[in-house]
Amino acid sequence: MNEKTTLDLENLRDLIDGVDQQLLNLLRKRLDLVAQVGTVKHAAGVPIYAPQREASMLAKRRKEASEMDISPQLIEDILRRLMRESYLNEKDVGFKQVKTDLGHIVVVGGEGQLGGLFSQMLTLSGYQVKSLDKDDWDQADALFDGAGMVIVTVPINVTCELIRSKLNNLPDHCILADLTSIKSEPLNAMLEAHKGPVVGLHPMFGPDVGSLAKQVVVVCDGRDTEKYQWFLEQITIWGARIVNEDAERHDKAMQLVQAMRHFSSFVYGVNLCKEEADIESLLQFSSPIYRLELAMVGRLFAQDPELYADIIFAQEGSQVAISDYLDNYRDALDLLKSGNRDAFVAQFRDVAKWFGDFAPQFQHESRAMLQSVNDMKTN
């Protein structure tokens, strides 16, 4: 059935179409300017992401919007979306090469997704990148000869063994780095296998990010830190933020942030499957927050099971974190079974107190996400 309309409505819609076309012309102009910014930044080695500029620009536009009786949040949303586009466009121009006398870089596992992303970013920055994958080990000596850096990005369950058995004869000056999502064991393996500079990295994002702007890379120092500072600077130019962390503290945090989180999403999916839930109707009746939760769980099952098995099985400590979670779940269920509503409310309050200012902050952040989820709906 066609949507109801009237002549007056159609006339107004024609005018709106005209304004939207003007918006398109303005967007084209902005994109062209951003392309020029990209070229200037490329030459000067200025990072893609400029948080201070963004904050001051947003503050000014919000104020101007208020003065024009436009919602400040509206202009902020639009500008943030436009800046996301800028990150992608500025990337295509390439990046300044911080270290020009390095020699080539070997990415072990370069055909994997994360390896592919790093290879792309390094190539866009002028480095010569060579990939070494499963079937290339017979050419390893030739590939490592003259290499200035070797980056290991293979599945976690083979990383340490590969470092120990295959990367124990690199040129002394060569930097050895890994991108594994746990850090202690790979870092120790690299320090044992190689005498030269060593650094452990954990990019806290998936390979489908498009741009590294605003992403975080955790850095665990290994040896000869001054020899790889250029690489950290290079990553900053790509737009990412470097967070230095001790390897053990990092791994402990990952037990909660990755293993326990992914595991509970996995169980949530298993449960929906066993209950033979009807996803169509769940979506039909879901509030935006439930849709988001379903999306978080569902997206897990759109990805590679091996990858998640690697992450969840990587650390024995994760089993403790997951068991603790199960205990807490059981305790909460006992509370429910006992009908002790007051105890539930009291515990809720305790936890809310523990979250402190983060609770309202998360509520605020999720409001914007939920509105985006609603925007995505087409019926």
Ligand SMILES: O=C(O)C(=O)C[C@]1(C(=O)O)C=C[C@@H](O)C=C1
């Ligand atoms: O001004 C810059 O540095 C830009 O790169 C442009 C721009 C924008 O689109 O306005 C994009 C990214 C930066 O984080 C800040 C602003």
